[in-house]
Amino acid sequence: MQDNASILTGKQKRFLRALGSTLDPVVQIGKGGIVNTVVESAAQALAAREIIKVRVLQNSPEEPKAAITALAQATGAELVQVIGRNGLLYKRNEEKSKIELP
Template identity: 35%
Template sequence: MSLSNVQKKQYRNIGHTLNPVVTVAGNGLTEPVLTEIDRALEDHELIKVRYSISDREVRYSIVEETAKVLKCEVVQTIGKVALLYRAALEPNPKLSNLLR
């Protein structure tokens, strides 16, 4: 499920106005955090997640682990915020950030 450069550019443009919906802090990727990210991806398809972890290498490894576990694409990472995308099985036009 690789995104083309055109899609990434379009999603970055949409994601610019979004606020982070989930924060991953010191406890890392716990089951409740993964469940919340999964729910947000299913509802909104394109979300921002804030990783409040100081160490850059650890933060990037957790972002990649999130993408691997939840089968989503990392569109962009800037500082402590990652923009994640996963197509919904049944997109809801009222909730999806891509269909609004």
Template identity: 40%
Template sequence: MTLTSKQRAHLRGLSHSLKPTAHVGKDGVTPAVVRSLLETFQQHELVKVRVLENAPDSAKSLAHEIAEKLAGAHVVQTMGRNVTLYRPDPEEPTIALPR
């Protein structure tokens, strides 16, 4: 599944008021970061991640690395050092995406 531009725009609007729930630091995308995000995705479908200044790569490349490690996750947006990720709940999705 890939997100259309209309769906990404809808998710960007929903994510505007979210605070970052995970941080990627100088060690990059560690197993602890992945584990933290997996736990967060059990409660929320839309998550913001903050990439700190001392991270080894750009926020955009780290966003795609995180999405690859989390099955079913999609990069919605990278804005500055904040990354928004979306992963629908496999059983009961709470966010209705436009077609």
């Protein structure tokens, strides 16, 4: 797995935040923290959607920002933003990209 840490520009992050504002969280980090099942479901969701919202539940042992950052690193995704307990992750699907970044 190549690490494509292509840092997003401000314009691209704004674009992705706008897309993400209407999304519902598809991955939840609970009392287990960042476990393999969470990483796998996030990776699958990213492959299908390219952009996902992640929610850190109240019972998570980790701080939301730390947990979402760790999940981004584990999946090789870009951390677009963290607001409260929600985070937005983006990972381009090289085979069939759905989102055209500005």
